[in-house]
Amino acid sequence: MSLHWIHVTVSYALVVGGFLILAIATTFRHAAAKRRLAQLDPRAARRGQDRAQDTA
Amino acid sequence: METADTSPGARPLPLSAAPPRAGLHRFANPGRFLQLSGRVLPWLAAAAVLTLGVGLAWGLFLSPPDWQQGETVRILYVHVPMAWLAMGGYAGLAVGSILSLIWRHPLADLACRELSPVGAMATALCLATGSLWGKPMWGTWWVWDARLTSVLVLFFLWLGHAALVRAFDDTERGARMGAILALIGAVNVPIVKFSVDWWNTLHQPASVTRLGAPGLHVDILYPLLVCGLGFSLAFAALVLARTRAAVMERRIRALQLAAARRADIA
Numbered sequence: 093m094s095l096h097w098i099h100v101t102v103s104y105a106l107v108v109g110g111f112l113i114l115a116i117a118t119t120f121r122h123a124a125a126k127r128r129l130a131q132l133d134p135r136a137a138r139r140g141q142d143r144a145q146d147t148a
Numbered sequence: 149m150e151t152a153d154t155s156p157g158a159r160p161l162p163l164s165a166a167p168p169r170a171g172l173h174r175f176a177n178p179g180r181f182l183q184l185s186g187r188v189l190p191w192l193a194a195a196a197v198l199t200l201g202v203g204l205a206w207g208l209f210l211s212p213p214d215w216q217q218g219e220t221v222r223i224l225y226v227h228v229p230m231a232w233l234a235m236g237g238y239a240g241l242a243v244g245s246i247l248s249l250i251w252r253h254p255l256a257d258l259a260c261r262e263l264s265p266v267g268a269m270a271t272a273l274c275l276a277t278g279s280l281w282g283k284p285m286w287g288t289w290w291v292w293d294a295r296l297t298s299v300l301v302l303f304f305l306w307l308g309h310a311a312l313v314r315a316f317d318d319t320e321r322g323a324r325m326g327a328i329l330a331l332i333g334a335v336n337v338p339i340v341k342f343s344v345d346w347w348n349t350l351h352q353p354a355s356v357t358r359l360g361a362p363g364l365h366v367d368i369l370y371p372l373l374v375c376g377l378g379f380s381l382a383f384a385a386l387v388l389a390r391t392r393a394a395v396m397e398r399r400i401r402a403l404q405l406a407a408a409r410r411a412d413i414a
Contacts, residue, residue, distance in 0.1 A: 094219070096218055099223065100219055111269075114269060115386060118386055118389045118390050119389070122389055122392060122396075125397050125400065132407075
C-alpha cells in the first residue's frame, strides 16, 4: 500500500469511525432514556404503543 | 398544564400533546416533537446509510484519480463534507440561538445543546483529514494560514459552546450564555468561507461553490455531492436522535423530582 493510500484509508477510517461511535453512543443513550421513561411513566409508554399500533 | 422540567430556571416544557398553536411554537410541545421525530428518524437514518454507502464506494473505488494529486484526491470526499457541516452546522446553531433568545423556544435550547458536540466532531474531522491531505500535497501537516487558523477557531467555538451550556446548574441561563457565544462566533463563519479570497493562503480557493462553473470535473463533483448529502443526512439524524434523548431525559428528571417531593410530603 502506497503512502497516498495510507493517508486516504486513515481519513476514511477516522470519519466513518467518528460518526459510527457517535451513532452507537446516541442509540444506547436513546434506548436507555426510553426504557427509564417507560418504567417511570408506564401510562405514557402504553399510550405511545397504542398510537404506534393505530398507525400500523 | 403539566410541565416537564422542574430544574432551577428551566423553561416549562408541556408534556401532553396540546392543541396546535401558531408558528414555530407549534413544535415546542415535546409530546408532538417526540411523535413527529419518532416517525422521521428511521427514514432519515436509512437514507443516510444508503446515500453514504453509495457516495463513499463511488469516491473510494469508482471515481478516477487526479492527474496531479493521484489517489490522495479521494480524501476530498470526506474532508469537504466535514468542512460544509462545520460551517453549515454553525449557521444552524446561530439560527437556533436566535430562536432561543428572541422567541424563547424551549426545544431550540435542547437542539443547540445537542448540536454542538456533533458540530465539534465534524470540525475536528475536517481538521484531521485536511492535515492528512496536506502532508503528501504540501509537505506539512499544519500551516498557520488564514483558512486553517479560522477553522481551528471554529473548532474552539464549537467546544466552547458545548462546555458553556453545560457549565450552569440553571439550564436556561446556560442556554442563554451559549446562544450569545454562538451569535458572536457566527462572525467567524464568513471569515472561514472567504479567508481563501481575502488572504494569500496555502489552502486552495473554493472550487465547488465558486461563482460560474464549478472547478471540478463531473467525475469528481458528483460523488462529492452524494457524499455531502449522505453526511448531512447522518448529521441531521444524529442531532435529532440526541435531541429526542435529551427531551426524554428532562422528562425523567421531572418525574424523579416529583416522586421525591411526594415521598417528602408523605
